[in-house]
Amino acid sequence: MSLKSSSVAYRDKKYAGISVSEVDTGAQLVAGLTSTLEPDEALRIRRKIDRHVMPLMCGDIQIMDKITLGSAAILGMQQATHLTMNELGTAFYIGYILFEYPQNLALQRFPVGKWISINIFTWAIALACHAACKNFHQLFVVRMLLGVCEGSNTAGFLIVGSMFYTRTEQTLRVGYWCKLPFANDRQTQVISGFVSFGTLHIHTSGFEPWQWLMIITAIMTMILAILFWFLFPDSPTSAWFLTPDERVKAVQRIKACLLTQENQTGVENKHFKKEQMIEALTDPKTWLFALLSALCNVPASLLNQQSLILVSFGFNYLQTTLLSCIPGVIQILTVFSAVWLAARRPNSRAYVGAIYFVPGLLGLLLVNLLPWSNRTGLLAGQFLAGFPVPAFVLALSWLNSVTAGHTKKVVTNATVLSAYCIGSATGPLMWKAQYKPRNHIPWAVIGMCDIACPILLFVIRAILVRENRIRDAEPVDDGEEYVIERITEDGKRVKVKIDKEFLDLTDRQNRDFRYIL
Secondary structure: OOOEEEEEOOOOOEEEEOHHOOOOOHHHHOOOOOOOOOOOHHHHHHHHHHHHHHHHHHHOHHHHHHHHHHHHHHHHHHHHHHHOHHHHHHHHHHHHHHHHHHHHEEEOOOOHHHHHHHHHHHHHHHHHHHHHHHHHHHHHHHHHHHHHHHHHHHHHHHHHHHHOHHHHHHHHHHHHHHHHHOOOOOOOHHHHHHHHHHHOOEEEEOOOHHHHHHHHHHHHHHHHHHHHHHHHHOOOOOOOOOOOOHHHHHHHHHHHHHHHHOOEEEEEEOOOOOOHHHHHOOHHHHHHHHHHHHHHHOOHHHHHHHHHHHHHOOOOOHOOOOOOHHHHHHHHHHHHHHHHHHEEEEEEEHHHHHOHHHHHHHHHHHHHOOOOOHHHHHHHHHHHOOOOHHHHHHHHHHHHHOOOHHHHHHHHHHHHHHHHHHHHHHHHHOHHHHHHHOHHHHHHHHHHHHHHHHHHHHHHHHHHHHHHHHHHHOOOOOOOOOEEEEOOOOOOOOEEEHHOOOOOOOHHHHHHHOOOO
8 A cells, every 4th residue: 555654653553644635535524523424314415416416417418429320320311421330330439449548537637527518518519510511531520529528428427426325326326327218328219219200300401300310419418518517516525515514424424334344435536646557457357347348338339220220120210210219218127127136136236237138148049040021020139139238337336336546446447438439339340231131240249249248247256256255354454543634724733533444545455345246
């Protein structure tokens, strides 16, 4: 453990004076407090946080654009701009992966809410520019810009979630903002489908339905950017909707869980720590989660292909637009049920995630083995293929819960989300013209991913179980305690004790940390 400190003797106890920059920001609020937080008050604070944080996270339509590309294609964009869908899908993720590490570092350096808002605002402008694009090259540039902006989204939500909620609470809440109709690229199929259906009925000379789709979604995103700027909090220590006393209680609520080993992940630290970055990049579980993230998202290419596949089944454009809503509804239900099960049954994330691959594999068999004339069976198989989505959602909340140390968390998130980009970028390249109409090769690749992902879930679980057993066998550490200097209202400098859990330690450095499963 690398901490800048100077040890002092005080009443036969060894204390270490810690620089304020080294500790968690939450420590500066609750250091020296001895009062306990009543359960009813803690519940009231959590509900107030839910009312102000979750609606914005669940209402984030920024990433709906990945669905609008497929919808716009069947609304006339593909013919008007002579675009190649696969390459455009990849362009988005090129921008995402190139800027994922810079975006995560910016999220640590700047106020989280404001940084996300700036990215959403830029996103809206780029989205509106789609309507003015006339060729592939112009579209390629604006889609790369969209990828750059989205890099702040998921990472920022994971960071904010870890500040406001305990590890147990995060599982449900990651599911909430990943599953609701406005909250995730997989679930925005519902909203995008209805918006697309509406634009089919707009008849204007010189402005096609796909252009109206881009303008409408850009306006929606612009409104969202404004809401985020004024309403989305940066951390519990500065949340506008909490009184000064409630801010202390919000951190105390996390502290109460820290002391029972439920959390042990702290709140926030704005200082980049090189040793935590190195630890993140050398931690095996970082790369196991990264591989899982990549393989889970190769099948996500179905999102961009969904409308085109349904058209190939023989449905017309109106039918396809409405049918595109159904996978979103299915995935809302599967993600909701998965996070509910994982929250209700402790240490069950790997098992719950693995279960949802079974119907996915069944869907692959139906799509590949049924005769082409059986539209009902092919449609059912197509919808079942989306069932494995909860595995990635559970992996995100699990990753956030087994990683401590703010810099380590930022670097780990960037690594895993970069892997997500790689999987999402390579997926669209499978869908080549020579494989149509049955697309056996892409479906076979998706099948291999659906087999590998449950195996990875169990491997990660086994490693974490082993590490917990090692720590349980170690002697309890009753080492030195830590203090920071605080200036009182009358200008005096006093030293106050802080808990070990607020030292911004990583999960490796803090041997009291236990990995949840």
